[in-house]
Amino acid sequence: MNRRTMVMATSVANRGLRQDLSALRNNLKQLIGISKRNVEIQQKMDELGDIVLQCSDLETLVDKTTKAIRDQFGMTSVTFALSQEFRALLPEVEPVYLKSPVADKLFFMSQEKLTEIFSRGQGPVLHGKLEHGSVDFFPLRELRRVHSEALTPLFYDGEYIGSINLGSNDPDRYAEGVATDYLRRLAHLASLALANLRLKHELTRATTTGG
Numbered sequence: 001m002n003r004r005t006m007v008m009a010t011s012v013a014n015r016g017l018r019q020d021l022s023a024l025r026n027n028l029k030q031l032i033g034i035s036k037r038n039v040e041i042q043q044k045m046d047e048l049g050d051i052v053l054q055c056s057d058l059e060t061l062v063d064k065t066t067k068a069i070r071d072q073f074g075m076t077s078v079t080f081a082l083s084q085e086f087r088a089l090l091p092e093v094e095p096v097y098l099k100s101p102v103a104d105k106l107f108f109m110s111q112e113k114l115t116e117i118f119s120r121g122q123g124p125v126l127h128g129k130l131e132h133g134s135v136d137f138f139p140l141r142e143l144r145r146v147h148s149e150a151l152t153p154l155f156y157d158g159e160y161i162g163s164i165n166l167g168s169n170d171p172d173r174y175a176e177g178v179a180t181d182y183l184r185r186l187a188h189l190a191s192l193a194l195a196n197l198r199l200k201h202e203l204t205r206a207t208t209t210g211g
Contacts, residue, residue, distance in 0.1 A: 044072045044073070044182075045182055045185055045186065047068070047072070048065070048068055048069065048072070048186060048189070049189050051064050051065060051068050052065055052186075052189045052190055052193045053189065053192075053193055055193065055197075057089070057197065058086065058089040058090060058102075058106075058194075058197055059090065059091070059100070059101055059102050060101075061190075061193060061194070061197065062080050062101075062102045062105050062106045063101040063102055063105065065078075065080075065164075065190065066078040066079065066080065066105045069164075069166065069186075073166070074168075075166050075167060075168055076142060076145050076146055076167050076168050076169045077133065077138050077139070077142040077145070077146055077165075077166075077167035078105070078164070078165065078166055078167070079104070079105050079106065079107060079137060079138060079139070079164075079165045079167075080102075080105065080106050080107070080162060080163070080164055080165070080190075081106075081107040081108070081109055081114075081136065081137055081162050081163045081165060082106065082107070082108055082109075082154075082161065082162035082194070083108070083109065083110070083111045083114055083160070083161050083162055084108050084109070084110060084111070085111075085198070086108065086161070086162070086194070086198065087108050088201065089197060089198065089201050090102075104139035104141065104142070105139075107136065107137065109136065111159070111160065113136075114153070114160040114161075114162065114163070115160050117151070117153075117163075118151075118153040118155075118160055118163070123153075123180065123184065124150045124151060124152040124153070124174075124180045124183045124184070124187075125150070125151040125152075125153075126148075126149070126150050126151075126174045126175065126176055126177075126178060126180070127148060127149050127151075127174065128147075128148040128171055128172055128173070128174055128175030128176065129147065129148065129171045129172070129175065130146065130147050130148060130149065130171065131147075132144050132146060132147075133146030133147075133149050133167045134149060134151065134165075137149070137151060137163070137165040137167075138165065138167050142167065145167075145169050146167035146168065146169065147168065147169050147170065147171040148167070148168050148170060148171050148172065148173045148174040148175060149165065149166065149167045149168070149174055150165070150166045150174040150178075150180065150183055151163050151165050152164045152165070152166070152180075152183045152184070152186070152187045153187065154187055154190055154191045154194060155187070155191055156191045156192070156194070156195045157195070161191065161194060161195070162194065164183075164186060164187060164190055166183070
């Protein structure tokens with residue numbers, strides 16, 4: 001190998017090494033970014049878990065949870081949809097001059113409809129690039145600003161008891177294939193909290209009736 005050929009070979013090798021190093025740096029940056037993001041999500045989930053499990057009634061649970069998700073994850077709209085049986089957990093009489101803290105945040109639907117919507121599995125239903133959000137899950141005043149949505153089923157003891165619904169004005173935020181692990185964890189916490197509130201309500205009613 002003459003000197004010119006050796007110089008060219010060295011140059012090619014160095015160029016390849018620089019490209020490999022550049023690719024490695026980019027991969028490390030992405031890995032660090034993902035790790036930081038995962039830590040941030042874990043911290044937010046811990047905070048949400050504390051909020052969910054400390055709520056003593058349905059109105060407080062819905063009000064505080066939707067506000068926390070909206071603030072921490074930058075959502076356009078966050079709501080709960082629950083099966084009709086949970087309507088009994090709300091106060092029977094509301095002062096007519098006070099707006100309910102869960103107005104536009106809590107919807108009710110039949111068990112059959114929940115089962116129909118989420119019958120494919122217990123994972124979130126994702127819709128991206130929408131003209132507007134789903135009318136059954138978001139309030140009319142926010143509907144037109146929702147361009148992607150994650151409808152996350154709440155499942156307990158073999159039945160669908162509702163869903164947590166996240167709407168974003170970003171049409172690609174909840175497109176098909178987006179990671180949803182944190183939504184599943186949130187749904188598990190909320191399902192347990194709701195089941196506990198339902199049990200407390202049934203025990204209270206049974207005690208009152210029995211007395």
